Amino acid sequence: MKKKITVLPGDGIGPEVTKAAVSVLDVIAEKYNHEFEYTYAKLGGVAIDEYNTPLPEETVKVCKESDSVLLGAVGGYKWDNLPGHMRPERGLLGIRKELELFNNLRPVVAFSSLSDSSTLKKEVIDGVDLLILRELTSGIYFGQPSERRQEADGEAVVDTLYYKRSEIERIVKQAFELARVRRKKVTSVDKANVLESSRVWREVATEIGKDYPDVELEHMLVDNAAMQLIRDPKQFDVMVTENMFGDILSDEASMLTGSLGMLPSASLSSDGPGLFEPIHGSAPDIAGQNKANPLAMISSVAMMLKYSFGLQEEAESVGNAVNTVLEQGHRTGDIAKPGEKVLTTTEMTEKVIEVITSNVAKTVS
Incomplete structure (x- = not known):
C-alpha cells in the first residue's frame, strides 16, 4: 500500500511528538511492506510567523491532495495577544472546515497500568x-x-x-x-x-x-x-x-486515563482525508526539552491506520505496543509516580518501536 500523508507539526511540543509518530509509521511501513510519502506543511503559530496567517492556502492544498493528515499541536503564549481571526487556533478550526471534518472521534480507554496516575x-x-x-x-x-x-x-x-x-x-x-x-x-x-x-x-x-x-x-x-x-x-x-x-x-x-497526554483523536469527513491528532495542547513550557509524552500522538497513528487506510492489523500492532510499554512500567514525566524513572520523548518512542518490531518478528516466525 502506498499512501500520501500530510504532516503538520505545528507549535510547542507538536514537532517532537510528530517526529515520534512518523518514526512509528516508518517502522510499520517497513515491517508490513507499505510506503508512506510525507509532505510537511505549516499550521498555527509557525504559519503566522512565516505567512502572516494561521492557515496558508498551500497548507489547505496539500492536505486536500493527501490520503490523510497528521497534526501535532497549535498555539502558545507567543501568539496569545493576537486578534481572534489571527490566533493559531483559527488555523485548526479552518482546516477542519476546509476538509469537512465533521466527525471527531475521541476514544477514552483507562489503562490498568496507569490507574495510579489518575x-x-x-x-x-x-x-x-x-x-x-x-x-x-x-x-x-x-x-x-x-x-x-x-x-x-x-x-x-x-x-x-x-x-x-x-x-x-x-x-x-x-x-x-x-x-x-x-x-x-x-x-x-x-x-x-x-x-x-x-x-x-x-x-x-x-x-x-x-x-x-x-x-x-x-x-x-x-x-x-x-x-x-x-x-x-x-x-x-x-x-x-x-x-x-x-x-x-x-x-x-x-x-x-491519568493524563491529557494519553488521548488520541480522529477527525473524519464523509469523503476525503481524515485528520489525526492528540487532544493535548502545545505545552510551550516544555517545548524543545524532549519531555513530552508521545503516546497520544502514537495512538493517533493507530487510528489513522485503522480509519483512513483500513489497516486493522497494523493499527492493533501500534495500539498493543503502547499498552505493552505501559505494562512494562515505562513512563514519561506526566504519568510517572514519585521515584519512578522518567523517559524522554525519544526514549518512550524507541520503547514502542522495539515492541512493534519484536511482535511483528514473532508473527512472521
Missing part, C-alpha cells in the same frame, strides 16, 4: 472504555456573528450557536453506527432545558434512534454528563454531542 479511585476508572463523538464543523465555534460591539450603554459581545438539522443528523447517525459494533448504547448530550439548539438536537437524536432499535438511547444534560463522567464513567459507551460540549467533556475525560 486522581480518581482505581475502582472508578478500571474498565473504562468509552467513545466521545464531537460534532466538529459547526456550532458556536463557527457561528456568525461572532464579534465585539459598541452599544449605547457600553461594550457588548456576541457569539452565535448555529446548526443545520442535517449537520446534527449526520453526526448522530455515526454515533449509532459505532455503538452497534460496541456495547449498543448512545448517550446524547445536550442542554435542552435552556437552549433551543439543544432541543432540536434532542429531537433529531430521538428520531434517528427509532432506526436503531437494537441500540439504547439516553439523553443527558451536559452538566449532569460532566458529573457522571467522574462519578461513574463505566456507564458510558458512545457519547455524542455538539462542538463546544464535546471539546470540554473530552478534556475532562482525559483525567480518567
Whole structure:
C-alpha cells in the first residue's frame, strides 16, 4: 500500500511528538511492506510567523491532495495577544472546515497500568472504555456573528450557536453506527432545558434512534454528563454531542486515563482525508526539552491506520505496543509516580518501536 500523508507539526511540543509518530509509521511501513510519502506543511503559530496567517492556502492544498493528515499541536503564549481571526487556533478550526471534518472521534480507554496516575479511585476508572463523538464543523465555534460591539450603554459581545438539522443528523447517525459494533448504547448530550439548539438536537437524536432499535438511547444534560463522567464513567459507551460540549467533556475525560497526554483523536469527513491528532495542547513550557509524552500522538497513528487506510492489523500492532510499554512500567514525566524513572520523548518512542518490531518478528516466525 502506498499512501500520501500530510504532516503538520505545528507549535510547542507538536514537532517532537510528530517526529515520534512518523518514526512509528516508518517502522510499520517497513515491517508490513507499505510506503508512506510525507509532505510537511505549516499550521498555527509557525504559519503566522512565516505567512502572516494561521492557515496558508498551500497548507489547505496539500492536505486536500493527501490520503490523510497528521497534526501535532497549535498555539502558545507567543501568539496569545493576537486578534481572534489571527490566533493559531483559527488555523485548526479552518482546516477542519476546509476538509469537512465533521466527525471527531475521541476514544477514552483507562489503562490498568496507569490507574495510579489518575486522581480518581482505581475502582472508578478500571474498565473504562468509552467513545466521545464531537460534532466538529459547526456550532458556536463557527457561528456568525461572532464579534465585539459598541452599544449605547457600553461594550457588548456576541457569539452565535448555529446548526443545520442535517449537520446534527449526520453526526448522530455515526454515533449509532459505532455503538452497534460496541456495547449498543448512545448517550446524547445536550442542554435542552435552556437552549433551543439543544432541543432540536434532542429531537433529531430521538428520531434517528427509532432506526436503531437494537441500540439504547439516553439523553443527558451536559452538566449532569460532566458529573457522571467522574462519578461513574463505566456507564458510558458512545457519547455524542455538539462542538463546544464535546471539546470540554473530552478534556475532562482525559483525567480518567491519568493524563491529557494519553488521548488520541480522529477527525473524519464523509469523503476525503481524515485528520489525526492528540487532544493535548502545545505545552510551550516544555517545548524543545524532549519531555513530552508521545503516546497520544502514537495512538493517533493507530487510528489513522485503522480509519483512513483500513489497516486493522497494523493499527492493533501500534495500539498493543503502547499498552505493552505501559505494562512494562515505562513512563514519561506526566504519568510517572514519585521515584519512578522518567523517559524522554525519544526514549518512550524507541520503547514502542522495539515492541512493534519484536511482535511483528514473532508473527512472521
